[in-house]
Amino acid sequence: MIRIAIPNKGRLHDPTVKLFKEAGLPVLEGSSRKLFAKTTDPEMIFLFARAADIPEYVQDGAADVGITGLDLIDETDAEVEVMLDLHFGRAKLVLAVPEDSEIKTAEDLKNMRVATEFPNITEKYFKNIDIPVEVIKVSGACEMTPHVGIADAIVDISSSGTTLVTNHLRKITDVFSSSVYLISNAESSQREEKIQHIKTALESVLHAKQKRYLMMNVPSGKLETIKDILPGLGGPTVMKVESKNSTHAVHAVIDADQVFAIVSELKKAGASDILVVPIERMIP
């Protein structure tokens, strides 16, 4: 049985459940209150855990794979295999000080106090730049600490930056860039082929999101021009259309960010009935 640890609540829960559904491994009968959930593969089971605990669950073998933030993985120093960046849950850990503080750079914080929910990452950061500081661990509401004299600076999560502004804090520098990753237990991942299948399934969703499937009709005389416009990604597929006029149907996969430019060119070159459709999964 392969145990997949996923965040039971918090902001990572919903996007994780959505991703597994798109990957063809839906979380069945799942609710955030349950501890386990089945999926369509009888040899896999989801285990719900706090995002911050998942690195240790995977390290200790309580789960074979897990989904959680890179910041939480780095903070716990868990010995896990980091398999795949899932490109959601992006956030930065930033070093910030009160707006009116005289501190301008991280170096100015020598022998000062830095409050954070991420003491290990913060220690590593200051060690790396060779500036001794006193790291104060808090478990929330970190933004408040410099205003009540507990700390001179903070290292906290920032994504839109709204919280910093609301709390009259000024960013000094980024300390860590995080997004959500698939991780695995090093021993399990060598033993279990299914872990690679999970990775492939999730990867196929990520690839598909960046691509579009393009379909169009082309007067047969214009076929070569159209083929030249389409980027050569192992295609296009060309089929003869049964109609009075000599027409071919052309299908191709293109990058989502090229759609605008390419569709305009195709139209100019004589293509008609152009359809652009999303792709659910792409398995190489």
Ligand SMILES: Nc1ncnc2c1ncn2[C@@H]1O[C@H](COP(=O)(O)OP(=O)(O)OP(=O)(O)O)[C@@H](O)[C@H]1O
């Ligand atoms: N704006 C954000 N604030 C906090 N964490 C974020 C943000 N954007 C992405 N994340 C990531 O989400 C993960 C934290 O998720 P977690 O479930 O522990 O906290 P949460 O969603 O704030 O829930 P709660 O604080 O209610 O427990 C981290 O990996 C973090 O990098």
Ligand SMILES: O=P(O)(O)OC[C@H]1O[C@H](OP(=O)(O)OP(=O)(O)O)[C@H](O)[C@@H]1O
């Ligand atoms: O840059 P922003 O978009 O404003 O996001 C950053 C804020 O969001 C998180 O707090 P959260 O809402 O999770 O509350 P918490 O501190 O109680 O966990 C984080 O701790 C920051 O305070």
Ligand SMILES: [Mg+2]
């Ligand atoms: Mg939070």
